[in-house]
Structure formats: C-alpha cells, structure tokens
Amino acid sequence: MDARSVILERISSSLGRTGRLNAEGYVPITAPAPEVPHAYRTASDLSTERLIEIFADRLADYNAGVARVSAAELPATVARLLDEADDIVIPADLDRAWVGEFAGRVLTDSREEPQPVDVLNAVGAVVTGSTTAIADTGTICLSGPHCGRRAITLVPDHHVCVVRAADIVEIVPQAVARLQEAGLSTAPQTWASGPSATVDIEFERVAGVHGPRRLDVVIVVDEDEPEAHAGTQAAAQADPRDSA
Numbered sequence: 001m002d003a004r005s006v007i008l009e010r011i012s013s014s015l016g017r018t019g020r021l022n023a024e025g026y027v028p029i030t031a032p033a034p035e036v037p038h039a040y041r042t043a044s045d046l047s048t049e050r051l052i053e054i055f056a057d058r059l060a061d062y063n064a065g066v067a068r069v070s071a072a073e074l075p076a077t078v079a080r081l082l083d084e085a086d087d088i089v090i091p092a093d094l095d096r097a098w099v100g101e102f103a104g105r106v107l108t109d110s111r112e113e114p115q116p117v118d119v120l121n122a123v124g125a126v127v128t129g130s131t132t133a134i135a136d137t138g139t140i141c142l143s144g145p146h147c148g149r150r151a152i153t154l155v156p157d158h159h160v161c162v163v164r165a166a167d168i169v170e171i172v173p174q175a176v177a178r179l180q181e182a183g184l185s186t187a188p189q190t191w192a193s194g195p196s197a198t199v200d201i202e203f204e205r206v207a208g209v210h211g212p213r214r215l216d217v218v219i220v221v222d223e224d225e226p227e228a229h230a231g232t233q234a235a236a237q238a239d240p241r242d243s244a
Contacts, residue, residue, distance in 0.1 A: 078218065119130050125159065165221045196211030
C-alpha cells in the first residue's frame with residue numbers, strides 16, 4: 001500500500017468510515033459517523049436587554065460606532081451616519097425606507113446586476129442588514145437577504161449595518177444554528193468583528209486592509225422590547241471615535 005492510500009485510510013477511519021483499494025486507488029465506503037458529544041454550551045438564558053448591552057460594549061471596544069434606535073428612528077440615524085457620503089450602495093432587496101432620508105445617490109447591487117469593483121471602491125458607503133449577531137464576540141454575520149454580495153461589504157470604506165435586537169444571540173453556536181435554520185450553511189458568509197484592521201511586523205496598526213475602515217452598527221429595538229436603562233442607552237449611543 002502506498003503512502004497516499006495509507007493517509008486516506010487513516011482519514012476515513014478517523015471519520016468512522018471504511019474503504020477498499022482498487023485499480024483507481026482508495027475508495028471510501030461511507031458508514032454512519034460516530035456520535036460526537038457536544039461538551040460546549042449551545043444555549044443562553046440572557047435577556048434581550050443584556051445581549052444588547054454586551055454587544056454594544058464589544059463593538060465600542062473594537063472602535064466601531066453603535067447606536068440603539070426604534071424602527072421609526074432608523075432612517076434619520078442612517079442618514080446621519082452617511083453625512084460624509086455623496087453616494088452609497090445597497091443590496092437590491094434592502095428596504096429603501098432604511099435610507100429614505102439620505103440625500104445622495106443610491107446604487108443597488110445584486111448577483112444578477114453586480115456593480116463593478118471600481119464603482120464599489122469609489123462609493124462613499126454601503127448599507128446592509130444582517131442575519132444574526134453575536135454579543136459575546138461583537139460579531140455581525142452577513143449572509144442571505146438584505147446582506148448583499150460579499151464584495152459590497154468588503155470594498156467600500158464605510159459600512160453601516162442594521163441589526164435587529166431580536167437577532168442578537170449570546171454565543172457562536174447559537175449564531176451557527178440560526179444560519180442553519182435559515183438554510184445558509186453552504187451560502188457565502190461574512191463574519192465581521194469591528195472595522196477591518198491588521199498589525200504589521202513592527203506592530204503598527206493599519207485600518208481598512210481587508211474590509212471597511214469604518215463600521216457603524218445600528219441596533220433596532222422592537223417597540224415591545226424593554227427600554228434601556230439610562231446608563232446602558234448612553235453607552236450604546238456613544239461613538240468611540242469621538243474620544244479617539
């Protein structure tokens with residue numbers, strides 16, 4: 001048996017499969033995989049209020065802007081965040097009411113009619129929705145409706161992302177479950193924790209290398225959600241760039 005066959009046999013064996021050798025090489029025979037116990041936490045009992053508080057705290061720590069608003073306040077908030085942009089791009093299926101108060105040009109993008117990369121590189125900002133968000137890591141998960149193609153959330157320098165409070169979960173396994181329930185397990189996904197940044201060999205922090213240099217997250221709270229405590233709301237509305 002050659003080395004390749006040995007390696008394939010060991011991989012199959014570790015996955016609970018068996019196989020055989022023939023003239024074409026190693027042919028795995030699929031068998032039921034062994035049940036793997038989940039020794040990690042997959043659920044949470046935190047309230048929506050607490051999830052918002054943790055999520056906002058993580059975002060501020062990453063130097064992302066964060067605002068907490070009602071659905072009625074959303075258009076004005078988005079317009080305020082886009083005050084430096086002359087034009088923006090949005091997914092074709094995004095609710096236009098979200099950017100209704102923006103005075104500039106609004107471009108739409110879809111898989112059927114994608115905007116060229118040079119156009120995306122020139123627009124002032126992108127506005128999208130989100131599928132879910134993870135409070136524990138301050139992460140937004142983009143995939144499926146209202147999130148657009150990966151290109152529109154990675155090329156423009158400023159990303160305004162709308163997150164519904166009801167879509168915030170505490171931990172990663174919950175977010176993965178949400179994506180699976182939405183049928184997005186094999187769909188393109190972008191997970192972002194704050195604005196894009198990296199550190200070079202001399203420990204110089206560089207922003208905007210792999211994605212947007214600026215990220216603003218707008219948390220939309222349903223009317224039947226409890227009101228924030230004064231301290232929590234003040235923290236959620238604060239923009240960390242104001243003190244930078």
